[in-house]
Ligand code: FES
């Protein structure tokens with residue numbers, strides 16, 4: 393670990409954690425014209441032909457070119473994708489938990505709206521602005537929602553936190569001054585098994601006052 397990070401100890405860990413930690417859309421088919429190239433690949437297990445294509449995704453302001461199968465989800469690309477240059481995308485803030493659109497752990501923003509990345513096909517994310525929890529901070533300056541989560545200690549195990557942070561940022565993007573009831577409804581697609589909800593709701597209220 394770099395010396396600077398070591399010196400900042402627990403504090404920097406939480407900051408980095410909140411930078412690195414992560415409602416719903418199931419995909420439709422993408423028009424072939426937007427694909428850079430497509431071909432048939434063989435399914436590793438069955439040997440059956442599987443349609444694949446090279447696509448471009450805009451993630452946190454950067455363009456990534458990746459080859460995906462038609463069935464590949466956005467979450468898979470973010471966490472495990474390798475771009476055509478051989479680089480791991482490695483945006484693991486969005487968590488793979490239920491993989492069926494129930495928990496919100498994989499929440500990212502797509503064109504400013506909360507989306508379950510496990511329920512969106514990567515091909516359907518082309519041409520859209522994708523923001524993961526890693527893309528919320530501005531350099532060393534945390535997003536007001538991230539700061540408020542720290543201030544209110546709005547996490548325990550933290551596994552749900554990236555999803556809540558992104559969903560909260562999306563909520564405040566649509567409603568700058570939500571009531572408690574609106575916060576509860578806005579975050580109803582996310583689940584916290586540790587029961588930190590009151591602290592999360594307080595954090596969102598605090599962030600709304602700062603934004
Ligand atoms: S992992 Fe996507 S909603 Fe649970």
Ligand code: FES
Nearest residue numbers: 548549584585586
């Ligand atoms: S803090 Fe543990 S699941 Fe939410």
